[in-house]
Amino acid sequence: MPDATFKILRGDRSGGELVEYQVPIAPGMVVLDALHYIQGHQAPDLAVRWNCKAGRCGSCSAEVNGRPRLTCKTRLDALPLSEPITVQPMRSFPIIKDLVTDVSWNYRVNKKIPPFTPRSNVEWKMDQSDVDRVQEFRKCIECFLCQNVCHVLRDHDKQEQFGGPRFFVRIAGLEMHPLDDVSRTQLLKAELGIGLCNITKCCTEVCPEDIHITDNAIIPLKERVVDDFYDPVRWFLRKLKGKRAV
């Protein structure tokens, strides 16, 4: 089989450039296989994150020909091989080296979210139908591709005012948990800036787990925020008997 040409961003915080590598193609090969080949034969210090190599851990996110992808699931035979394949790090996060970026901001946002808090004296029974919609959110593998493409973060750098799609998905999973007893709408409105999302659905398009981030997580959460803060009747009812605010 012929070789494929790769152009890979090599560099660190002080700058970088695209460097060309030739890789022999094997059947069914994915971009991560090519990166491993380059490490093993040409550039032993090429920095790449990966773990499971099966689309299950969300470590190997990068931008392949400008598209945010998991490199372990991006097949070479789905790319035009007449042109070089460019592989660059996720643009919304600061580069550390080559394809590795500093994603620590995500872990800081996650810490702000109040944990699952079950109602007291609850009987641990749930219907599968109630569990289903939450399980969709629990599929998230934290690849942070949604964070990477969200223009609030990517183009407007609102990291301090905005939580990003990943954490709206996580909060949706908690808010819609059949036995959860805490409201996170104040956090969503004030600290995580859900109002800044104008539902362009970029996040949904890149999700490798096919989570309907915008329709099933963000829009329902926006509605809850509106109910809690802008609808006086529902606000009052919720105060009387609804979820505890934190």
Added chain:
Amino acid sequence: MNEKFETHEHDVLIIGAGGAGLRAAIAALGQGASVAVVCKSLLGKAHTVMAEGGIAAAMANVDEADDWRTHFRDTIHGGKFLNNWRMAQIHAQESPERVRELEQWGALFDRTSSGDILQRAFGGHTFKRLCHVGDRTGLEMIRTLQDHGVQLGVDVYMECAITKLLTDGDRVSGAFGYWRETGRFVVFKAKSIVIATGGIGKAWRITSNSWEYTGDGMALAYDAGAELMDMEFVQFHPTGMVWPPGVQGILVTEAVRGEGGVLRNKNGERFMERYDPKNMELSTRDVVARAIYTEAREGRGTEHGGAYLDISHKPAEYVKRKLPSMYHQFRELADVDITAGPMEVGPTCHYMMGGIRVDAETAQASVPGLFAAGEAAAGLHGANRLGGNSLSDLLVFGRRAGLAAGEHAKRSGPVTIDAQQVVVGAKEMLEPFERADGDSPYQIHRDLEETMQNNVGIFRNEDDLKKGLAELARLNERVARMKVEGSRLFNPGWHLARDLKSMLTVSQAVALSALERKESRGAHSRIDFPKYDDFWAKQNNIITRDGNTMRLKQSPVAEMPVELKEIVGG
């Protein structure tokens, strides 16, 4: 060397952030300890996410007749009576509570029609016992533990690798390592250390394990004077992907068979009829792996040397619902629609039953202050692990290790760090940069994988094992001369160079133990000794360090109390 090392002090240091490490952290925090978790990858990426099928726990939600005794009996039979009986008992008794706890921390399992946690059938389990979330149970577990641990205040040191345990007299006092990002060195001072680093799968070419599984914890403990046990027992999972080449070894969950998947050879025969007619596809993993391997070796394999695994007789919607990850994995990586046709599968190196020898109650190793849990520890699974018993192992013994480590830290006086040990640790890490020439760590790693795959695989014999040991000795010499290129900034070649040393230590322990055990039992199959042996039925192989020499001795398997013998039967 005058470099001033960054130092962190905690009561309990946990190495590894998979299920066992995180569960240990939660338990130690509950003891009021200051707890650090150190992990080589980002938090939440450990191999626990790859566990698919479920957590074995005798909750009796589906099969009312199930109880801890049956789970205990299944585990001992699966382990071919080589298990530490007390660990197997504790595991069977405590698993249900550990699962309920996960649910109370936010995990959402699939449900029965009455709203309880749903349980599925799995190989070697008498009853439907595996609590699960489709085929992504491990992800649910690690996310739940991660969020709970972070909320309780565990300090997580991500992308940090430990290369040396530090000792103060005969007890542990801390650990030395480096930040993967910057390459700078770091010292952790701690009264208790829990090893929860998982297995050694990256020493084989065909493996379900990621780059992290290089036997670090076992090698660190061995270097610090701890005993390793049962190292000959390496589980080859029967069903890994075999085609295309890039995905070879990636796990195909046993849940496919648990949900009714059947195995066939190229002639269309359900060949398990010839190997285990009673249990068929849900026989134990050692049996199914050998069966698939044998079919292929005798010319009845598929085009790419495996077997067909077929679930397409079930309704497509059901398959997509119960095995969504498998559906996507095959569709995207192999162009196979598993709702319409069979998968091609073959054995893949998956799990280490052996590991650090620990006390059943406290998970303490033979070095004071050192604890181990999960895949890095030995004893629970004996000669063969049942599917689903690893996730429950992580929870049950992760918790016990964390409790005991917290307790130990409370009781013990201050420890001191020996600066000389730190200097030695730093020197060892920098040496490969200073060599003008030498092999690349990647080349040595490829050769190690071939050596283990070809000589210490599913079927073993004396010639191959001796050849393997000789090759490992040569690889050790090459490692002593290997060269690393580039800087210390996030340099995977450098990281691999250090991991190779751990892999070689542990691989040697595996080959040595496999050569010694002159019988076939569980995952250890000797072509030259194909039967059970009465002597070996009652012996565990123990590996210890004597200076620079690896020693092997036997230790009798502890006798089970009469009341447990009655449960186990013949």
